[in-house]
Amino acid sequence: MTLYPLLRPFVFQIDAERAHRLAIAALKMTPPLGRPETDPLLHTQLAGLSFPNPVGLAAGFDKDAEVPAQMLGFGFGFVEVGTLTPLPQAGNPRPRLFRLAEDAAVINRMGFNNGGQAQALDRLKRLARRAGPIGVNIGANKDSADRIADYASGARAMAVLADYLTINISSPNTPGLRTLQTGAALKELLDGVMSALPVPRPVFLKVAPDLEPAEIDEIARVAIDGGVDALIVANTTISRPPLRSPHAKEAGGLSGAPLASLSVQRLRDFRTATGGKLPLVSAGGIGSADEAYARIRAGASLVQLYSALVYQGPGLARRIARGLAERLRRDGFANVAEAVGA
Template identity: 70%
Template sequence: MALYPLLRPLIFSLDAERAHHLTLASLKALPTGRPLAPDPMLSIKVAGLQFPNPVGLAAGFDKNAEVFAQILRLGFGFAEVGTLTPLPQAGNSKPRLFRLAEDRAVINRMGFNNDGQAAALARLKARRRKGGIVGVNIGANKDSANRIADYAAGVTAMMGVADYLTVNISSPNTPGLRALQDKAALDELLAAVTEARGAGPPVFLKVAPDLDSSEIGDIVEVSMARRIDALIVSNTTISRPHLKSKHHGETGGLSGAPLKGLALQRLKNFRMAAGPSLPLIAAGGIENGVDAYDRIRAGASLIQIYSALVYQGPGLARSIASELKRLLRRDGFARLADAVGA
């Protein structure tokens, strides 16, 4: 892991998507081992699950549930696989993944490319013997005639192998998908999802950062009425703050450092709208322990990273966890849970 700064120029010489596939192949070559034991200071209970630490890997990295066991060995408290759709789909045309190195950012327009839920089931069934917290992020096929039915089918297919399920309606790369965040459509969707889930695992909802106050209020109201267990705030943005990279004009979702301020503000907005009862998971622009701590104090119980790994390498999860402990001690908190919303 300390070698990553030396390897990064070689990795960055490759097309971004090819480099990602090379990373997955390298992880597959590693032994799986055992997931982390709970850290007495960082372990936290959310939605009935005891997370060994709050640092998770966001969906999008391990789309087909191939390396989640290796990911957990890298110091992550949990891993989220997917997005998985009922049927396999190729996603959008290439190129569709861009590094904005000058901005420590990524733009993607992948389009839910994945091998389908059936292909991931066997790998996820096998992992039950090894433990660790693994969430499954589910989506709808691009050409589906009934996207709400796709989500319900995803819940039914994947709930037996998931510690939690994430309903992803906030990707900007499937046309019309974000319309499911509208109040009436969201209520219909979450009614179908919770009916399909029954007594199954917790269900989280992943939302976009590109929302106004009325939309935030509607999402919170519907989520609480439908007993959603947590909100993930937030997905990538379609907005474009000032960017230096030549790729700044590419369409798709922007993630990484430029999303930091917007994602933190949306987290605060959702915490204000939801009060203390609905758990929040922070994502977007988190690069270090200070960023993670800012999200914890703003009301997040867990955090997720992805784009920062591109620039900092596989040691980032352990680094964030270590820095979180230092900051908690500095401010007199004995446990992470005591700092949530402080």
């Protein structure tokens, strides 16, 4: 784990997407070397699921459910695979993934590249044992004539083996996808997904950070009425705060450290809009135990990260989880739930 700072300069000589694929290939050849970080203070419950700790791997790293067990072995309390679409698709033209090293950030315009839900389902079937919850993030094919039908199809197919499902309608890299966040369309989408579930499963909704106050209130109301179990706040942003990297003007969604302030503001906004009635998962710009703890105290029941791994390596999840336990103990909390919104 501690070798990563020494390896990073060499990794960064390789194109970002190729480096990512090499990492997945290496992990596939390696059995899980550990288990989720556990401490009595870190165990938490959400939507009927038990999480060894509240630090999760966000969707996007393991798009095709190739290495969820290995990532749980790095200390994550849960892993979200995907985004998976009903049919395989190549995604957008390359290059489409950019490191912004000067900003500890990433810009991607991947476009839901994945091998399709059927292949991922086969891989999940072969997982003999799960050390923590594995969520499945579902999306619509870019050329779909009926995107709501795609989400319903994904729910029908993947719910059997997913511990929870995430409806991803907030990626900026599939044209028109974010329009499904509006009231009438969102209600129709949730109705379609819920009615398609072959077995009861928690359903999370992943929203964009680029929302106006009226949109936040509307999403919160429709999500609560529609039976959503949690909101993931938030996906990548199309906004551009001041950035130093020469890649700053690349099109796509920005993630990493520069997203932190926007993400925490949206977390607070949704905490207010939901009145604490709907659990929140915070994602975007989390790279330390201090940041994760701040999100929990701002109202997040769980946190997710991905981009920070690019800069800090695979030991990050375990470091954050241990740091969270130290902070909870220091401040006199008996568990994570007590600190949520504190």
